[in-house]
Structure formats: structure tokens, C-alpha cells
Amino acid sequence: KNEVEQSPQNLTAQEGEFITINCSYSVGISALHWLQQHPGGGIVSLFMLSSGKKKHGRLIATINIQEKHSSLHITASHPRDSAVYICAVEGAAGNKLTFGGGTRVLVKP
Amino acid sequence: DTGVSQDPRHKITKRGQNVTFRCDPISEHNRLYWYRQTLGQGPEFLTYFQNEAQLEKSRLLSDRFSAERPKGSFSTLEIQRTEQGDSAMYLCASSWTSGQGDQYFGPGTRLLVL
Numbered sequence: 089k090n091e092v093e094q095s096p097q098n099l100t101a102q103e104g105e106f107i108t109i110n111c112s113y114s115v116g117i118s119a120l121h122w123l124q125q126h127p128g129g130g131i132v133s134l135f136m137l138s139s140g141k142k143k144h145g146r147l148i149a150t151i152n153i154q155e156k157h158s159s160l161h162i163t164a165s166h167p168r169d170s171a172v173y174i175c176a177v178e179g180a181a182g183n184k185l186t187f188g189g190g191t192r193v194l195v196k197p
Numbered sequence: 198d199t200g201v202s203q204d205p206r207h208k209i210t211k212r213g214q215n216v217t218f219r220c221d222p223i224s225e226h227n228r229l230y231w232y233r234q235t236l237g238q239g240p241e242f243l244t245y246f247q248n249e250a251q252l253e254k255s256r257l258l259s260d261r262f263s264a265e266r267p268k269g270s271f272s273t274l275e276i277q278r279t280e281q282g283d284s285a286m287y288l289c290a291s292s293w294t295s296g297q298g299d300q301y302f303g304p305g306t307r308l309l310v311l
Contacts, residue, residue, distance in 0.1 A: 131302035174239055183253060184230060185300065187239035
């Protein structure tokens with residue numbers, strides 16, 4: 089079993105729909121990161137969480153430390169949101185990231 | 198541009214050849230990370246530096262792989278005697294410090310071993 093599991097692996101939505109991506113992890117962490125990767129490889133950090141909830145524009149990230157679970161929500165999705173979204177955890181020692189397998193999101197106009 | 202840069206962006210080589218990649222982190226960042234990503238998978242940790250010290254190496258990093266950060270600024274990742282299984286995207290990231298510091302990623306070097 090991987091230390092970081094994401095679901096779903098693939099997601100197709102119509103423009104305007106609400107999207108939720110889930111991440112579960114099995115190890116102690118100091119922080120959880122949500123990352124976005126567009127075709128061509130570039131990775132952009134969206135959020136870093138150690139508790140609670142963060143919001144940036146149409147993106148919302150939540151984390152439940154007790155349940156070892158995080159969600160990334162995209163409200164009013166748009167075709168430009170199409171990308172791979174990756175959950176990654178930073179270990180309790182606070183060094184390297186351990187990544188989930190990613191969720192490929194396609195938003196159709 | 199003060200982001201993380203990587204060079205080259207693409208590399209095609211024949212099996213058995215040596216390749217070297219370079220990463221220039223954000224200048225004030227003291228931590229530098231190397232990750233590898235194969236097609237359709239999430240990235241995997243290879244190694245990281247704090248200043249010039251290499252603090253951790255993954256078991257993925259075989260004896261054919263070596264990384265350096267000689268002056269605590271840029272880093273190089275060398276792969277000797279490349280194999281087809283080394284084909285992947287090699288990602289570099291940097292951060293100021295651990296635990297609460299965002300990691301900033303470079304564009305990656307895509308390696309294809311024929």
C-alpha cells in the first residue's frame with residue numbers, strides 16, 4: 089500500500105461543476121501539499137496545509153489530521169483547470185515530499 | 198526570472214552513455230531536492246541537500262547516480278551508464294527550510310534513453 093493515496097485517478101467534469109479530489113495518507117506528517125502539474129511537466133504549488141482549511145480563489149483545501157485525510161475542491165470549474173493535481177506529504181522530520189499518484193482532471197466546455 | 202531553472206530541458210541519449218543535469222535553485226533557498234517522475238506516475242524522491250551537505254538519498258538512487266551541490270548553490274545530477282529504465286522526467290525543487298516551507302519546482306529535464 090502506498091503511503092499517499094489519491095482518488096479518483098481520473099475525473100471529467102463539465103464547465104461550472106464542483107470538483108473534489110481526495111487524498112489519504114498513512115504516515116505522520118508535518119505538512120501536506122497540493123500541487124498542480126500541466127502538460128509539459130511544470131509543477132506549481134497550490135497549497136501547503138498543516139491544519140484546517142485554506143482558500144485561494146476558486147480552490148479550497150481542507151485537512152483532517154486525525155483521519156489522515158485531505159480534500160481539494162474546485163468551485164465553478166473551468167477548462168483552464170484541466171491538469172494533474174498531486175497530493176504530497178512532508179514527513180514528520182520535515183524534509184522530502186512523498187507524492188500520491190495524481191488525479192488527472194479534464195474540464196469540458 | 199528568479200525561479201528554479203534546470204538545464205537541459207530535454208536529453209536524448211543512447212544506452213550506456215553518461216548524462217549530467219543541472220539545477221539552479223532560488224538563490225536564497227538552502228534546501229535543494231531531486232525527484233524523478235515516470236509517465237503517468239507521481240514524482241518520487243531521489244535526494245536532497247541542505248546547503249552543500251547531501252542529507253538523504255533514496256534507495257532508488259543506485260550507484261550509477263550521483264548528485265552534488267559543491268558550493269551550496271547549483272546542483273548537478275549525473276547518471277552513468279544510462280539504462281532504458283532511467284527514462285523519466287527529473288525534477289528539481291528548492292525551499293528555504295523544512296516543515297512549513299513551500300517547495301518551488303523547476304520545469305524538469307526529460308530524459309529519453311534509447
